[in-house]
Amino acid sequence: MKLYHGSTEIVASPEIRDANRPLDYGSGFYTTTSFEQATAWVKRRMKEYKKDKGYVNIYEFDETNFDKFNCLLFQSPTDKWVDFVMANRTQIKFIHPYDIVYGPVANDRVYAAFALYEGGVLDKQSLINELKTYRLVDQLLFHTEKSLKALNFIGYEEVTL
Template identity: 55%
Template sequence: MTLEKIKKHEYIYHGSLETVEHPKILQPNRKLDYGEGFYATTSETQAEEWAGRRIRENNNTLGYVNVYEFDAEKISKFKSLIFTEPTEEWAKFVMANRTQKDFTHDYDIVYGPVANDRVYFQFGLYESGAISVDTLIRELKTYKLVDQYLFHTEKALTTLHFVESKKIIL
């Protein structure tokens, strides 16, 4: 992905059970696409879905979509891994993060497609050997995938500036 595409996104969003004015690197309770850190997306709808999922999982009725200005001009100063679309490298990176117990990486920021539950079914077929990586990528390219950012280090979080939080009520 070129930086020009990233620069078009002034705001990014994070779905949560709370207002997050000061993002932190947190240890997740499950394996995630790009590892531990702070996740955000350029899709406000995706952030609403993330907040809704957290609300339901925790039997709450209220969540938030946190809005940040992202200083994309600074991304070139960080060790970044950027995927413009599903590729073999992306699939292997996601699989390593989701399945290898001690896998870690040293990127500050990772950007690419979300491997959501629907997409992860295809990953399951790939992992079991039922489909090849080429078939996996071909299948995933037929989906309308939203994007996500992982801010993996404290240094990377300095690119974010909190704007507001919007209540999500289920």
């Protein structure tokens, strides 16, 4: 499985880093199977940090390795996915036991829907039904050092604005 990570740096040796803000799946190293998603992410960061170029880092992950780790895999938005994302986004220092978490990305449109849910405007099933109408990109979080060892850097592509 090819995975991508957008950054303003070449990341040949990924690290587990604590987030400076609440994230969908907690702290760790985020990747996606979507080159386009990684490119869009790095372009946002380039604008934010006023950088002329960035990088889509490319990795290989052997899918048979999922069996070697404690994984939480979401194929689509579900009750459990909503609860997990909300716990990571609202509970300070929320800790989970998973080495790897895979599932949909809560992008800007999804954040808006989550805000409606959090504010009581949408119930959980309405939120899930709404999210199922979106074209959601995936994300794969490597949450532990053990899991990061299964990720192999194979190169990068330079990105410019």
